[in-house]
Amino acid sequence: MNTLAIMKSTKMRIVHFNRYGSTDVLELGEVEKPMPKDDEVLIKVRATTVTAGDCELRAFKITPLFWLPVRLYIGVFRPRIPTLGQELAGEIEAVGKDVTSFKVGDAVFAGTGGKIGTYLEYKCQKVTHSIALKPTNMSFEEAATIPTGGLNAIYFMEMANIKPGESILINGAGGSIGSYAVQMAKSLGAVVTAVDTGRKLDMLLSIGADKVIDYKQQDFTQMGITYDVIFDVAGKCKYTPTVNALKEKGRYIQSNPSLEVIFRGLWTKWTSSKRVLTGLAGESLEQLAKLKEMIEAGKLKAVIDKRFTLDDIVAAQQYVEAGHKSGNVIVVV
Numbered sequence: 001m002n003t004l005a006i007m008k009s010t011k012m013r014i015v016h017f018n019r020y021g022s023t024d025v026l027e028l029g030e031v032e033k034p035m036p037k038d039d040e041v042l043i044k045v046r047a048t049t050v051t052a053g054d055c056e057l058r059a060f061k062i063t064p065l066f067w068l069p070v071r072l073y074i075g076v077f078r079p080r081i082p083t084l085g086q087e088l089a090g091e092i093e094a095v096g097k098d099v100t101s102f103k104v105g106d107a108v109f110a111g112t113g114g115k116i117g118t119y120l121e122y123k124c125q126k127v128t129h130s131i132a133l134k135p136t137n138m139s140f141e142e143a144a145t146i147p148t149g150g151l152n153a154i155y156f157m158e159m160a161n162i163k164p165g166e167s168i169l170i171n172g173a174g175g176s177i178g179s180y181a182v183q184m185a186k187s188l189g190a191v192v193t194a195v196d197t198g199r200k201l202d203m204l205l206s207i208g209a210d211k212v213i214d215y216k217q218q219d220f221t222q223m224g225i226t227y228d229v230i231f232d233v234a235g236k237c238k239y240t241p242t243v244n245a246l247k248e249k250g251r252y253i254q255s256n257p258s259l260e261v262i263f264r265g266l267w268t269k270w271t272s273s274k275r276v277l278t279g280l281a282g283e284s285l286e287q288l289a290k291l292k293e294m295i296e297a298g299k300l301k302a303v304i305d306k307r308f309t310l311d312d313i314v315a316a317q318q319y320v321e322a323g324h325k326s327g328n329v330i331v332v333v
């Protein structure tokens, strides 16, 4: 290998994120390729995703409840993290000297465990959390969708404690989290009503929804039907009509809670048999292993809408931000 080739191989491409704002703040650049520490692996990224959360972080449109902690974490005046992105799939190119659970060449998928940053070509990752071998029946592109959609869906579906035969309505079912949640609820034996925009409804029926509702045409809270569980992924439900659309002992799961939902949820708990539940999904190895098992058993599949490259990252974020996304948008690295 000549000197130029060696120099080239020490650099990697990355989408810089130095300011909060419109997609104009995203710039493709080059930095030194990282070296794994003793307890890390170096992953050659084959695919990552653009999620609604990535766009919300870039523009810093964060729910008021989490605004301050997230701002303190990401950077008060400007982002401290080098790039955006929360999930990836790729191949292990190097392992630190203490790593025994993975080897060079392993195909893996990984979340960032809150340490955002996957719009790049190489990523160092600790092996103690949020990394697992890629399911054998998924491509890198499909596997890259598991950490956000899959982990959030499994966390909130476990919270819902669904019993076979119960009814669940998933509001915002056509996105990253919802498309996994529909399949999980179905595999738990629930009767699933999926709510989203019209052009996503066929996809929702194809992944197992029993009924679909176009939220632009009909308000599910005004249809005279009640549910055991209502999971509001989109964070758009109105509190009183939603709680009224629950059966006795019904659970209202809110993945995007406001202070209003939290306080009114306490009142609902004290005065009725209904429950309002929320939380933040973690990225444990156990949950990733459960997801891998469900995928390999054919219970879950990834819904992929469009593919972009790192060069097209602005177009990818604009597509997601405009609300066009159905399932997941992939960035092929």
Ligand SMILES: NC(=O)c1ccc[n+]([C@@H]2O[C@H](COP(=O)([O-])OP(=O)(O)OC[C@H]3O[C@@H](n4cnc5c(N)ncnc54)[C@H](OP(=O)(O)O)[C@@H]3O)[C@@H](O)[C@H]2O)c1
Binding pocket: 051, 052, 053, 056, 148, 152, 171, 172, 173, 174, 175, 176, 177, 178, 195, 196, 197, 200, 215, 233, 234, 235, 236, 255, 256, 279, 280, 281, 322, 323, 324, 325, 326, 327
């Ligand atoms: N608590 C947590 O741990 C956690 C973790 C990750 C993400 N989140 C949050 O959860 C939210 C959803 O994430 P995601 O990645 O699944 O987003 P996503 O892929 O954009 O999916 C959201 C879906 O909701 C639909 N939608 C929008 N307005 C709606 C309405 N009024 N009624 C019904 N459906 C509506 C959207 O469709 P159209 O816009 O096309 O109409 C889209 O299909 C994000 O805000 C994210 O920040 C929470």
